[in-house]
Amino acid sequence: MAGTGVRRVRVRVEGLVQGVGFRPFVCGLAGTYGVSGFVGNDPGGVFIEAEGEPGRLEAFTAGLTGQAPPLALVERVSVEAAEPVGEPGFRIVPSRRGERPNPALVPPDAGTCAACLRELRDPGDRRHRYAFANCTGCGPRFTIVTGVPYDRCATTMADFAMCAACAREYGDPGDRRFHAQPVCCPACGPELRALDAAGRPVPGDPVEVAAGWLKEGRVVAIKGLGGYHLAVLAADGTAVAVLRARKRRESRPFAVLAQDVAAAGTLVHLDPAAERLLTGTPRPIVLAPRRRDAPVADAVAPGARDLGVMLPYTPLHHLLADRLATPYVLTSGNLTDEPIAHRDEDALRRLAGVADGFLVHDRRIEAPADDSLVRVFRGRELVVRRSRGYAPAPLSVPWRFPRPVLACGAQLKNTFCVARGDQAFLSQHIGDLESYETLRLFTESVERFCRLFGVRPEVVAHDLHPEYLSTAYARDRTGVDLVAVQHHHAHIASCLAEHGHGGPVIGVAFDGLGLGDDGTLWGGELLVADLLSYRRAGHLEAVPMPGGAAAVRQPWRMAAAWLDRLHGDALPDLAVAARHREQWPVVAGMARSGLNAPLTSSAGRLFDAVAAIAGVRDVIGYEGQAAAELEARVDPGERGAYPARVIAGELLVIAAGDLVGAAAEDVAAGAGAGRIAARFHHGLAAAVVRAVTILGEETGLRTVALSGGVFQNTVLLEAVVSGLEREHFQVLTHSRVPPGDGGIALGQAVIAAAHDRR
The missing domain is CATH 3.30.420.360 (Nucleotidyltransferase; domain 5)
Structure with missing residues (x-):
């Protein structure tokens, strides 16, 4: 019988509460407040029945939200009264099956925690140098989940039966592996293997073998958390060149993995925000300004101002980084334009001509996930690619x-x-x-x-x-x-x-290309929009794209279209025209006639034209390359800005030709690419601010939303945001979602x- 004054409640907790150590946390919380009962998973989240004195119960239920584990995200807690039964103690009960309209959330994968890392490096620990150590605070989640509720039987860890030692940890409420579903050790968990290029086993410690291959300049395929990667030593220019040739990735920058924050600091300039992102649970690739003396081959990120760096996020990556003690390239295990390989047989087949050896394991990857990529803007995260860890x-x-x-x-x-x-x-x-x-x-x-x-x-x-x-x-x-x-x-x-925010707002959408409702190719748009509808209120001046898709791959064609519009046959003496003198008349004629030259207002194509005129990039190897390299060339000391008119009419038109013409004049006068890039960015930003200000006066709207891939360019983003703030607009920019x-x-x-x- 329950004692006098004892109450019982039924509690439902919904949100990201499975696979994050929530049930063990509830057990500990119950012990803290002297509450008895039980907790379990079901397809909708976590269910709890708890009883105790009213004050203790109230503190217990409040703690479910206020003291939740770091990886948890509690969306809602519902409580209803129940009849006390007087049961002793608090326990985890088996999960309940069945269907619910809103199943429980699946957590993202989490980088190795400090406690697991200490065990990994402790010769006296039974998980010393074990590549799959994890606990309730870290390790694989999304990439191994096969169903909900999140239990071991609904993950690819179901292939591995727990040994007695792991089972004791799993069942001990005082252990940080209490109900950690991927728990394992060398006696019962996944195993590493080294394979040669033909897929044959290679004897020896697999990590030592792979490290030896990398030191010899070989390309190694590594099976990670969300798929296979390709690795070479970052300082080995020959190996990087070989990797580029085999992967068919001519110029897109590679990411580099550094052993720790100190090592990352030798590669890039880290501010506190970048350091916080590097060491955070998701462990993304962080783009940061490259140091001039960084011990990295130029071919790792040719033409780029920033370098993508990351820290090890699995025990395997830590082990390899410790053995090498030097940064190594870690890039997606695929050929260009293919998805990351994650199934073993498929990886051995697709990467056979790329990798000289393989470092693999026998835990299945259920869901492939590339590494996430972030930048820092005004001290906060700007996600460029949202994937593993998010x-x-x-x-x-x-x-x-x-x-x-x-x-x-x-x-x-x-x-x-x-x-x-x-x-x-x-x-x-x-x-x-x-x-x-x-x-x-x-x-x-x-x-x-x-x-x-x-x-x-x-x-x-x-x-x-x-x-x-x-x-x-x-x-x-x-x-x-x-x-x-x-x-x-x-x-x-x-x-x-x-x-x-439901709108309406003034929206500035700058990107490469998107089909407009008038059938033309948009990409430099000023919209008045809410969630239900939009009105095109303005745009960048439209220009033909000679050759259509060919103009995307060859930015010099956009330069030809603009310069022909501005100067016709009286073209100034410019190097870009000289470099393509044989094709220039044909391409310019195509733009004049409109034959296979669709009109576009694209901001991305405007960047392409200026990049080609400034001598930065005529032909690209990946989408957005010319614009990215133009941003990289910006001279931070240059304060000048090219003037660009904002032309009133049925639609506002930002005279992009003014920017192109000014850039061409500067080139003819001998100006360098750094000055041209800076003046172009500043001029475009100023024109956007003027156009938005006009629309603000017309509509009465004082909130602006900036989106589209061009706003991954933090030079342009800062200039536009600062200018709009000076005009007293509220500015919405992306952080958690890619622009x-x-x-x-x-x-x-x-x-x-x-x-x-x-």
Whole structure:
């Protein structure tokens, strides 16, 4: 019988509460407050029954939110009264199965914690040098989950039976591995192997073998947390060149893994914000200014001002970094335009001509996940690629999704989004939907997300562009309502969703290309928008793209189009024209005639033209390269700005030709690329601020949302934000969601929901 004054409650906790040590935490909390009862998982989250004195119960339930583990995200706690039963103690009970309309959330993978790292390096510990050490505070999660609730049997760790020692830790409420589902040790867990290029086992300690290969200048494929990587020593220019040739990645920068923060500080200039991101739980790649004396081959990041650095995020990466004691390149295990390899047989086949050896293990990867990529803007995180360590953590919005939504995203840098209730689940980075392998990953991942999060889409959102494979996928689905979303409206809506702002706002959407509702190619847009609708209020001056897609790959063509418009046959004596003198008349004629030269207002193509004129880049090896290298060349001491008119009319037009003409004049006068790049950035930013100010006066709106891939450029972003703030605008920018096409699915989802609510 329960004692006098004892009460009992039934508690439900929803959110990111499975796979983060929440049940052990609840047990400890119950001990702290002298509460008895039990806790368990079910498909919807965590259920608790607890009894004790009223004051103790109140403190216990309050602590569920206020003292939750670092990896947990408590969305809601509901409490109802129950009849006391007088049970002794507090325990974890078996998980309950079944279906719930809103299944529990799946946690992202977490970098190795300090406690596990100490064990890894302790010769007296039974997990000394064990590549799969983990606990409730770190280790694999999303990449190994096969279902919910999150229990060992619903992960790829189900392939490994716990030994007696691990079982004792798993069952001990005082142990940090209490109910840690991936718990394992050398006696019972996954094992490493070294394989030669043909896939044959190589004797010896696998980490030592791989380290030896790297020191010899070989390319090594390493099976990590979310897929395979390719590695070479970062200081070995020959090995880096070999990797580039074999991977068919001519110039896109590689990321570099450093042993610790001190080692990272020898590669890049780290401010406190960058250091915080480097060492945080997600362990992303952090872009930071490269040191001139960094011990890294020039070929690692040619033409780039910044270098992408990361710290080890699994015990395996720590072990290899300790053995090498020098930075090493760690780049996705694939060929250019393919998704990261994550299945063993597939990796051995696809990487056979790339890697000289393989460092592998026998834990299955259920969900591939590339490394995430972030920058720092004004002391906070700016996510460029949201993947491992971030996905699939939910993005909560202040609006309901009346029906379950699937948003299929864009063609390039694709992510998709599933949404229900008030939560949107943005997928890991999928990549460019331009190969069968990537499309297959997209379709498999959509099915997996829908299953894990209990979403049966009734509304499917997609881009306006009919040739996007994501659009084709949406249109092939039956029994759903389709919502076509304009590309740049989706960009602005994604920024609004991140801030929980419903609009209306003035939206500035600058990117490469997106199909406009008038059938032309947009990319430098001024919108007046909310979640339901938008009005195109202005844009960058449009210009032909000679050769269509060829102009994307060859920025000099955009220079030809602009210079022909500005000067015709009286072209100034410019090096860019001399470099392409044989093709120039044909390309310029194509632009004049409009034959195979669609009009575009793209900001990305404007950057391309100026980059070519300034002698920075005529032909690109990856999307956005010319713009990125132009940003890298900005002279920080230059304060000048090219003037650009804002022309009033039915639509405001920013006279981009003014910027191009001024850049050409500077080149003819002998100005260097650093000065030209700075003046162009400053001039474009000033013109954007003037255009927004005009729209603010016309509409009365004082909030501006900046989105699109061009706003990954922190030089332009800072200049635009500072200028708008001086004009007393509230400025919304991205942080947790990529401003580029990797965030567009979120915008599609909230727009579709707004239509559904209407």
